[in-house]
Amino acid sequence: MEVAFANNKLEKYFRDHKEAEKKFGKQVATRYIQRVTIIQSTQSIDELQKLPGLRCHPLKGVKQGVWAVKLVGRYRLTFTVEGESENLIRLLEVTNHYGD
Numbered sequence: 001m002e003v004a005f006a007n008n009k010l011e012k013y014f015r016d017h018k019e020a021e022k023k024f025g026k027q028v029a030t031r032y033i034q035r036v037t038i039i040q041s042t043q044s045i046d047e048l049q050k051l052p053g054l055r056c057h058p059l060k061g062v063k064q065g066v067w068a069v070k071l072v073g074r075y076r077l078t079f080t081v082e083g084e085s086e087n088l089i090r091l092l093e094v095t096n097h098y099g100d
Contacts (some may be wrong), residue, residue: 001048002083003040004090024075024094031071032094039069039089045081046063066092 005011013020014036016040020029035054042048045067046070049056055070059078068076074097 001044002088003036003044004082004088005061006090006092010091010093027072027074028094031075033079035071035077036091037070039079043087045086068097 004006005014009023009065013023017029017033020032024032029052038051039052042051045056048054048069052075053070055068057068058064059066059068063078066078066080068078071094076095076097078092078095080090080092082090
């Protein structure tokens with residue numbers, strides 16, 4: 001799938017592991033980069049949902065239309081699925097799922 005970043009910082013964190021570590025810490029940074037790479041290697045959202053360990057799922061309520069994959073512990077990578085054939089993933093943010 002094609003990946004787009006909602007902002008330049010997310011792209012910078014993907015391309016520069018040291019910057020990602022400064023922002024998120026080592027574990028979250030490593031998983032962030034791994035997850036983006038996995039997303040790029042899939043062909044569809046259905047394929048992404050079937051991959052074990054990612055816990056890829058659509059969000060509900062006010063976040064309807066947004067999807068999430070697990071990074072580490074409470075941290076999630078949120079994104080939207082776009083494009084006519086739903087082959088574009090737009091990464092939105094790395095978030096602490098419970099907001100602590």
